[in-house]
Amino acid sequence: MANITAALVKELRDKTGAGMMDCKAALGEVDGDVEAAIDWLRKKGLAKAAKKAGRVAAEGLIGIAVAGTKGVLVEVNSETDFVARNEQFQDLVRSVAQVSLSTDGDVEAVKAAAYPGGATVADAISSAVATIGENMNLRRAAKLEVSAGAIGAYVHGSVGEGLGKIGVLVALESTGKADELAALGRQIAMHVAAANPQALDAAGVDADVIARERGVLAEKAAASGKPANVVEKIVESGLKTFFKEVTLVEQAFIHDPSKTVAQAVKESEGKVGAPIKIAGFVRFGLGEGVEKQESDFAAEVAAAAGV
Template sequence: MAFTAADVKKLRELSGAGMMDAKKALEETNGDIEAAIDALRAKGLAAVQKKSSRTAAEGLVGVAVEGTKAVAVEVNSETDFVAKNEQFQDFVRKTTAVALGLGGDDIEALKAAAYPDGGTVMDKLTNNVATIGENQQVRRMKTVSVSQGVVVPYMHNAAAPNLGKIGVLVALESEANPEVLTGLGKQLAMHIAAAFPLALDADGLDADLIARERKIAAEKAAESGKPADVQEKMVDGAIKKFAKENALLSQIFVIDGKTTIADVVAQAAKDAGSAIVLKDYVRFQLGEGIEKEESDFAAEVAAAVAG
């Protein structure tokens, strides 16, 4: 058996499956949690697919806007305690400002860029690790801009101005009144924070992700025992549903529960008397995609005492 009781517990938390179902899935996949989740979903036993909100990495997301350009940056730390440290917050704030001036999404270029207090961003990070005594990482950045219009920032669970756990940027290309665009952008940003879209539109969804969903849908269809042509339609329908639910423009607006985001933007443009294009967005959730090891605090204390 290539897995532990902790793996079973983790799979249950991620999938919502029962203990025996989780254990059997891990046995079938030789302890591969990702594959076990897919197997449970194919059997209809997983309540939810793995979400980034299940991760446990700490730190802060920073956002900064200047004119029609904005950037989001994620900086990780080992504990939430450090994320509340003023020295760490100051570093994230200044690094985000550097990223805004730099543009793009090249994290290595950001690390090598000049830091306001001297040296490079990486130099300052190294110094912080030494003085704070905890590992830290400048993980990712993304810049969005428009030629005319606004880029609206939104921070969910803010720890300080423009610093928090979920940072969102919404880029609206338009000649409409900036105040109108900002109001629309704020509503769209709150939707994005809550609904977790995976791409702006269906064409932007990751090809590997679609292939994975298609495989799961095919396994479910095969279990139905229906004719091959019917199974094919079932798979196509499942993929269309997945794309609709995960592409921003086709998602249902969380504020009214009935209108698609594309229609929300279209109606706003009609009301404003000017075309509005939702050009791009950013949604950075702290720790997204990072797995953090769970520690046994009692065992650690016992080990320290024994040492």
């Protein structure tokens, strides 16, 4: 039997919004497995959905750079937000993003790329660590490119040109007007920053995620006592709703919720002067998936004092 700690209960509550006692009961039912507890709560109708991203924990900056029909995102982490406000660190992140344009977007390729002044990106980061006195690293990078069209870009929580807490790139394939495409791409990038879709369309959603959602829907529907054929219809209807929530093209467009993103793109083709296809998108939220160790200052003092 797993030890159900207060920290586990808090983590589950943060991810689901369920009540404390419900979270404790769920963890007890699944031997302390948080992900299984999320499903347990959802099956009982006590949680809306699993919040996959978790809370942002790492410090640093997201850097973005666009040149013509290609764009890159990089995430450079630091130990404290104080360093993220340092001009030297900001220049480093901005330069790493610019250098990344000449690579395929692979992190190791970016680290090995030539940095202004003759060193590599990895060398530049090491030098910054020595100068600033705080550990930092290039955590991830991504690149989008189209043969014809535009790359839309948006930075949220901006602290300077091309730098912020959330960065988004959207690739639009089209032979239409580049300036109109770039403006549309920026609007869609803003939508991605706010709505955080999991995939471009239903075909892009991970099969395991779909299977998990199907299982939750099926068990919840079956618990109502409905016959199998009705349960299946409920499940299929639930999956359609799920895809509307998590796929970019089916989400309600934040700039005009009366239409989907796909409909907004279609309507823009007249202004652009050619068909438009969303070729892909990338969204980096600072510190996604990185757990920062939290300290209890009072407990630390008590421990140091031998209390």
